Amino acid sequence: LPLPEKALISEIRRLVGSGRLGRVVRGIGDDCAVLSLPPGHEALVTTDFSLEGVHFRREWHPPEAVGHRCLARGLSDIAAMGGEPIAAFLSLALPRQIPQAWVNRFLDGLLKLASKHQVTLAGGDVAESPAGVLADIVVVGSVPRGKAILRSGARPGDRIYVTGQLGGSAAALEELFSGRRKKLRVSDYPRHFFPEPRVEVGRFLREKNLACAMVDTSDGLSTDLGHVCEESECGARLEARLVPRAASRPGSAGVDLRFALHGGEDYELLFTARATRRIPATIKGVPITEIGRITRGREVTLVRLNQQTEKLRPAGWQHFRS
Amino acid sequence: LPLPEKALISEIRRLVGSGRLGRVVRGIGDDCAVLSLPPGHEALVTTDFSLEGVHFRREWHPPEAVGHRCLARGLSDIAAMGGEPIAAFLSLALPRQIPQAWVNRFLDGLLKLASKHQVTLAGGDVAESPAGVLADIVVVGSVPRGKAILRSGARPGDRIYVTGQLGGSAAALEELFSGRRKKLRVSDYPRHFFPEPRVEVGRFLREKNLACAMVDTSDGLSTDLGHVCEESECGARLEARLVPRAASRPGSAGVDLRFALHGGEDYELLFTARATRRIPATIKGVPITEIGRITRGREVTLVRLNQQTEKLRPAGWQHFRS
Numbered sequence: 001l002p003l004p005e006k007a008l009i010s011e012i013r014r015l016v017g018s019g020r021l022g023r024v025v026r027g028i029g030d031d032c033a034v035l036s037l038p039p040g041h042e043a044l045v046t047t048d049f050s051l052e053g054v055h056f057r058r059e060w061h062p063p064e065a066v067g068h069r070c071l072a073r074g075l076s077d078i079a080a081m082g083g084e085p086i087a088a089f090l091s092l093a094l095p096r097q098i099p100q101a102w103v104n105r106f107l108d109g110l111l112k113l114a115s116k117h118q119v120t121l122a123g124g125d126v127a128e129s130p131a132g133v134l135a136d137i138v139v140v141g142s143v144p145r146g147k148a149i150l151r152s153g154a155r156p157g158d159r160i161y162v163t164g165q166l167g168g169s170a171a172a173l174e175e176l177f178s179g180r181r182k183k184l185r186v187s188d189y190p191r192h193f194f195p196e197p198r199v200e201v202g203r204f205l206r207e208k209n210l211a212c213a214m215v216d217t218s219d220g221l222s223t224d225l226g227h228v229c230e231e232s233e234c235g236a237r238l239e240a241r242l243v244p245r246a247a248s249r250p251g252s253a254g255v256d257l258r259f260a261l262h263g264g265e266d267y268e269l270l271f272t273a274r275a276t277r278r279i280p281a282t283i284k285g286v287p288i289t290e291i292g293r294i295t296r297g298r299e300v301t302l303v304r305l306n307q308q309t310e311k312l313r314p315a316g317w318q319h320f321r322s
Numbered sequence: 323l324p325l326p327e328k329a330l331i332s333e334i335r336r337l338v339g340s341g342r343l344g345r346v347v348r349g350i351g352d353d354c355a356v357l358s359l360p361p362g363h364e365a366l367v368t369t370d371f372s373l374e375g376v377h378f379r380r381e382w383h384p385p386e387a388v389g390h391r392c393l394a395r396g397l398s399d400i401a402a403m404g405g406e407p408i409a410a411f412l413s414l415a416l417p418r419q420i421p422q423a424w425v426n427r428f429l430d431g432l433l434k435l436a437s438k439h440q441v442t443l444a445g446g447d448v449a450e451s452p453a454g455v456l457a458d459i460v461v462v463g464s465v466p467r468g469k470a471i472l473r474s475g476a477r478p479g480d481r482i483y484v485t486g487q488l489g490g491s492a493a494a495l496e497e498l499f500s501g502r503r504k505k506l507r508v509s510d511y512p513r514h515f516f517p518e519p520r521v522e523v524g525r526f527l528r529e530k531n532l533a534c535a536m537v538d539t540s541d542g543l544s545t546d547l548g549h550v551c552e553e554s555e556c557g558a559r560l561e562a563r564l565v566p567r568a569a570s571r572p573g574s575a576g577v578d579l580r581f582a583l584h585g586g587e588d589y590e591l592l593f594t595a596r597a598t599r600r601i602p603a604t605i606k607g608v609p610i611t612e613i614g615r616i617t618r619g620r621e622v623t624l625v626r627l628n629q630q631t632e633k634l635r636p637a638g639w640q641h642f643r644s
Contacts, residue, residue: 025364026472029553031402031538032366032463034470042347043365044354045445047411047460053452054415080353089369091413091458093376123367130375131453136413138369138460141354148356150348216353231351 005126008103012090015107016121023086023142024120033122035087041142046077052132060176062186063102065193066133067109069265073218074139075117075197076267080216081141082149082206085199087122088114089138093129106133117199149206149271154213154232158272158294161279163198163286165191166221167255168246170263175248188249195267200284202269210279211271220264226300226314228272235299238292238312261302262315327448330425334412337429338443345408345464346442355444357409363464368399374454382498384508385424387515388455389431391587395540396461397439397519398589402538403463404471404528407521409444410436411460415451428455439521471528471593476535476554480594480616483601485520485608487513488543489577490568492585497570510571517589522606524591532601533593542586548622548636550594557621560614560634583624584637 013028026034050070078085114121172192186193205211213232215224229236245254272294273279279288302312335350348356372392400407436443494514508515527533535554537546551558567576594616595601601610624634
């Protein structure tokens with residue numbers, strides 16, 4: 001390890017700062033962190049791996065992006081419940097030969113996003129890794145009792161909406177996998193390298209009682225819509241022509257439909273709302289698009305651009321698997 | 323992977339069972355778990371890696387023991403705060419060629435301990451591992467507001483106590499590392515293979531207001547006492563003759579003093595109490611032993627068996643490092 005474990009913990013503690021921070025009564029430096037939840041709230045907990053070679057590659061992803069994406073995955077899960085994040089916990093295993101600069105830049109990316117969302121890094125674990133950088137992020141948040149927006153709340157007749165655009169992250173990955181270029185310019189693919197979790201949008205939807213069911217598009221639209229249908233015991237009918245496709249690069253045309261349908265790691269929100277609800281065209285500056293509706297039965301169908309209808313199979317992006 | 327990720331999650335979900343379990347409002351199957359804390363309580367959160375080759379070896383540790391130890395590490399941290407565990411979260415990355423039977427037995431060991439402590443496995447993550455079995459356990463618990471027993475509560479004059487016996491786990495490791503035997507009989511070294519986290523003792527100490535500072539002996543007495551002294555800004559004087567040494571095997575003599583002083587992973591509780599407090603000789607069937615006292619200044623000293631005094635350096639067991 002570039003720094004012994006104890007020194008690494010001290011360094012993280014120094015970066016995080018001390019003193020009581022919001023709802024973190026006790027942060028790094030004890031057997032457990034102690035968190036105080038707002039009165040009348042329930043706790044939300046999510047954990048997500050970020051494993052080198054599975055979720056990122058050091059030769060493709062700058063360390064700041066790896067740190068940012070690591071935390072973004074957890075924040076996006078909190079957003080998908082309509083919750084507010086409180087604290088993050090980082091379990092980090094590092095190979096012995098990793099440069100200290102890489103670790104510092106990784107932490108920098110992670111802590112910048114944490115600061116933006118007023119989330120305190122309140123604990124975790126460090127270890128030596130047998131192979132590559134291994135990170136597991138836990139985010140704890142809160143939501144008023146009984147108000148979490150579950151995957152199971154969709155009903156036939158609901159309209160299906162999505163935030164932002166889809167497929168941008170997968171298009172970047174495809175470019176990397178193709179070998180056409182060894183590296184991508186981070187600024188060309190911001191949604192892949194520095195995805196912005198939709199915490200404010202999720203909270204707005206919960207506060208205004210707009211969404212009945214919600215999930216984040218971490219696995220890809222077809223898979224995540226499948227999750228909603230499975231938990232809600234219903235089907236869906238998706239209109240290909242309505243699916244908002246990301247520009248593959250700024251100023252360029254939209255990505256191929258298959259990226260928008262199956263590409264994961266966009267960290268947008270997919271939600272349903274009763275047909276009688278008026279949903280704003282933008283929320284907190286993020287465009288909201290209606291893309292289909294929830295149906296009876298259990299089938300998820302896609303109305304293609306040529307108006308033909310076919311079964312939509314979950315074919316979510318399997319991270320870096322070939 | 324022996325099972326695709328989706329199938330593995332379904333299998334875990336089946337093992338855990340469904341329905342509302344205690345304080346888990348929503349478990350596996352949504353973006354986050356939803357937990358309801360008892361009124362007037364704060365949340366406790368702890369995360370711990372269990373990495374193959376670092377914290378265990380598949381050729382030495384039966385899968386049930388790996389699963390048990392994985393969760394025991396987290397439960398022991400909750401115990402060390404005087405808290406009550408509510409839910410566990412397992413992030414599990416598996417190498418492609420691992421036998422399904424190994425995974426089942428691992429989960430069996432983990433879930434048996436969870437059931438014993440009425441802890442629900444409420445979520446986690448699964449992924450393919452680039453190298454070996456990688457597990458990260460999160461345990462969330464609760465404690466009445468302001469009542470968590472911190473490392474920072476020790477004061478000069480406090481007596482230092484420890485539960486159970488120390489060094490048993492390190493003695494088992496030493497035996498394994500020595501190469502004298504390829505495997506150990508699990509029943510000969512229960513404290514190494516199936517450590518019992520002292521949750522009930524920790525809770526008793528908190529309820530009766532007996533302990534001022536507490537830590538679990540996961541890193542070894544010298545290191546963990548160092549943590550208490552550092553956070554409490556005080557020193558300590560430890561009496562070697564008082565340190566309760568584990569029998570290396572049932573019926574055999576106590577382990578070498580260095581294992582009891584520096585060997586980690588015993589998962590006993592180390593706590594301090596005001597000198598005027600009467601501490602029972604056993605709590606919930608576990609012997610409690612006074613081993614020294616907290617002093618002014620910042621030095622941790624050891625009174626050796628020959629009555630000579632020396633500085634006690636933190637030399638906690640560094641897991642499987644040579």
